[in-house]
Amino acid sequence: MPEDPGQFLGALAFLGMPLWGPPGPDGFPDIAAAWASPEGMKVRLEICARIADRWRDSLNPLDLLDEIAGVAASSETRQAIARAESKQQGLALLLMSPELQAPMKGARR
Amino acid sequence: MNLLCETPSPSRRALLAATGGLFAWAYLPKFARAADQRDPRLVVIILRGALDGLSAVAPIGDPDYAGLHGQIALSLSGDHPAIPLDSFFALNPAMPVFARLYRAGQGAVVHAVATPYRERSHFDGQDVLESGFPGPGRVGSGWLNRAIAALPRGAPVAVRGGLGVGATTPLIMRGQAPVLGWSPQTLPQPTEDLANRVLDLYRHLDPLLAENLMQGLATEKIAAGEMDKTPRGGFATAAGMRQAAQGAARLIAADDGPRVAALAFDGWDTHANEGGATGRLAQLLGGLDCALEEFERTLAPVWQDTAIVIATEFGRTARINGTVGTDHGTATVAFLVGGAIKGGRMIADWPGLKPDQLYENRDLAPTTDLRAVLKGVLADHLGLGGRVLAESVFPDSLAVKPMNGVIV
Numbered sequence: 248m249p250e251d252p253g254q255f256l257g258a259l260a261f262l263g264m265p266l267w268g269p270p271g272p273d274g275f276p277d278i279a280a281a282w283a284s285p286e287g288m289k290v291r292l293e294i295c296a297r298i299a300d301r302w303r304d305s306l307n308p309l310d311l312l313d314e315i316a317g318v319a320a321s322s323e324t325r326q327a328i329a330r331a332e333s334k335q336q337g338l339a340l341l342l343m344s345p346e347l348q349a350p351m352k353g354a355r356r
Numbered sequence: 357m358n359l360l361c362e363t364p365s366p367s368r369r370a371l372l373a374a375t376g377g378l379f380a381w382a383y384l385p386k387f388a389r390a391a392d393q394r395d396p397r398l399v400v401i402i403l404r405g406a407l408d409g410l411s412a413v414a415p416i417g418d419p420d421y422a423g424l425h426g427q428i429a430l431s432l433s434g435d436h437p438a439i440p441l442d443s444f445f446a447l448n449p450a451m452p453v454f455a456r457l458y459r460a461g462q463g464a465v466v467h468a469v470a471t472p473y474r475e476r477s478h479f480d481g482q483d484v485l486e487s488g489f490p491g492p493g494r495v496g497s498g499w500l501n502r503a504i505a506a507l508p509r510g511a512p513v514a515v516r517g518g519l520g521v522g523a524t525t526p527l528i529m530r531g532q533a534p535v536l537g538w539s540p541q542t543l544p545q546p547t548e549d550l551a552n553r554v555l556d557l558y559r560h561l562d563p564l565l566a567e568n569l570m571q572g573l574a575t576e577k578i579a580a581g582e583m584d585k586t587p588r589g590g591f592a593t594a595a596g597m598r599q600a601a602q603g604a605a606r607l608i609a610a611d612d613g614p615r616v617a618a619l620a621f622d623g624w625d626t627h628a629n630e631g632g633a634t635g636r637l638a639q640l641l642g643g644l645d646c647a648l649e650e651f652e653r654t655l656a657p658v659w660q661d662t663a664i665v666i667a668t669e670f671g672r673t674a675r676i677n678g679t680v681g682t683d684h685g686t687a688t689v690a691f692l693v694g695g696a697i698k699g700g701r702m703i704a705d706w707p708g709l710k711p712d713q714l715y716e717n718r719d720l721a722p723t724t725d726l727r728a729v730l731k732g733v734l735a736d737h738l739g740l741g742g743r744v745l746a747e748s749v750f751p752d753s754l755a756v757k758p759m760n761g762v763i764v
Contacts, residue, residue: 283565289572292554296546303524307479323560327553332405332478332625336550343554345562 258294263287283349292343299339308337316346395512396661396696396737397608398616399651400500400528403644403668404482405625409688410674410720411637412451413465413702417444420709426676428632436633441465445702450638451645457652457693458700464692464762466729467704470670470722476684478625481669486528488727488750499749500618501531503734506744512615513738519617521604522591529618536614538607540599547592549623592623594643601647605654621647624668628679648693659695663737663763666691667726673718674709685719690729696737698764703729725756732759 259266263284269275276282308328312320324344331337341347414430415421416438422429430438430446438446439455445467447455457463473484473491480492488499500518507514517534520526529535551573558566591600604617623640630637644666655662671688687707692699707713707721715721727750734740734749735758746754 279564283568285568285570285572285575287572288565288569289575292546292551292569292573296550301524303522303526305524309479321561323557327557329477331553332549333482333622334479335622336553337479339546339550340553340557344557345565348565349562 261290261294291348292339295342296339298342299335302338303335306334306338308334308341311338312341312344315341320344320346394661395658396615396663397655397658397694398513398733398737399604399608399662399664399694400616400618401644401647401664401666402482402485402526402528402618402620403624403666404620404622405478405668406481406670406672406684407624407668407688408626408630408637408672408682408685409467410672411630411632411682412448412641413441413467413689414438414446414448415444415467415706415709416440416446418706418709424674424676424709425632426680428630428635428676428680430632434633438633442702444706445704448638448641449633450642453645453649453652454691454693457648461700462693462695462697464697464699465702465704466690466692466724466726467702468687468707468720468722469690469724469726469729470687471726473670474686476670478669478684483527485667485669485726486526488730490752496527497531498526498528498618499730500528500616501533501535503738503740503745503749504533504616505531506740506748507738511739516612516614517616519604519607519614521600521617521619526618526620529616536607538603540596540603547623549592549625591619591621592640592643594639594646597621597643598646598650601650602654605651609655609658619647626672626681627677627683628681630676630681651693661696662694663696663733664691664693665730665733666693667730671720674714674720675718686715687720687722690726692729692733692762696763698761703759724759727753727756728759729762731756732762734758736761736763 256266264275308331312325312328324346328337328340331340410421410425411428411430416430416432422431430448432438432440432446436449438449440446441458445465454463471481471484473481483492486498487493487495488502489495504514504518514533517536518529519536519538520529522539525535525537555566555569558569591597600619604619607613608615608617621644626637629635632638648664651664652659667690668688671685672682673685677683705723707723709720711717713721731745731750734745735742740749742758745758750756
């Protein structure tokens, strides 16, 4: 449990998935239009950039990629992160990578 | 007033919050300031992403420069002529404030300078630049903090500690000496550079995400339209740099404030469409120039005792690449600014740009160790001894002698 859940709850609501607040009894929709909408992607980029700014250079994005995705990480993502101009930008790229953003292979599109 | 600079709305709350932190300093015993005792201010600005030194301060007089830098090379003619600094070097026209300070003897440029790092990773390069160690050693403290910690107890700088600007303290300022943290109120927004990198990744891996993110960003742009004049913060915009400089300057100008500040500006990794006298890099240099103007204005009462050092992790290739940008290189420039700087001069042992003079046949070769410059500043401005500088501030650097005569 994070020390201050408020900021995470706020971000979840911003992203259209308030905690325990799905729009209907069948839960959050799993079609691409709902979980990868243009506005939603834009907001995700903003939130990822903010989280990365908070972490800044305290974490090495390449180490984190290994820890989270390991061998499942694509060479493209690894390269994009390695080429980032700062650890902060690398962390934002990691958070926005397809590996973290669209990990459900079976998700309906 | 530089017309290129945007003026941010002063973020009063942020400043109040930050100055609240000064109470901690107020409780410390005050030292009578003897009339002859200097009370120096030192600011270090790190440019993350590797600045192209050949586009910031161009060796116009080098016969090989124009050919290597191609269409983005600066020139003394045309619509945006570079500003001559001497008979050989000229400054990017996006930096009129620095040009003025240079002419007033309060700005100097060190060229063909580099840290001891010789690989090409931003992370490791910044680690070396900020830690002060000869290699990326994963050490948790920075040279600027260790410099403060090494001062004699009771020295004004030691008593009041350092200032770290940003959501977290940059590595250069981390360590045992007390550090005040401050961040401009506006949270940094994602830069266009980050968005482009994410889009590029999506295009390779997930076209649907690429399409949607592109649409979302385009919608935002239209909605914001001309109204988008408010500063968006972030340390990669002119407004953000000015805002960070203004806050930092106010804090270190305060009687009981910290005396040494560290800032980091982002966005200098210009692989594509770098631009020359105008364009992406010029905009960033303009932002940096705005920050200098802000420091000069806000620190006016103590400007004579102020030194500002601007450095980056490494330089960029001498030759432009296929996307009209430059790739990771080696030597670059460092700027020295302030009333305490013995300025109005270029400090450069120019290595030349012929193929066999380039480092690994691609980069400007380093002829000055950045640590020599930094040591010169720390020695003459803060009064640190050579032994401390060679052992605890910049470990294993006995062979790198402090540069003499950097400070007035």
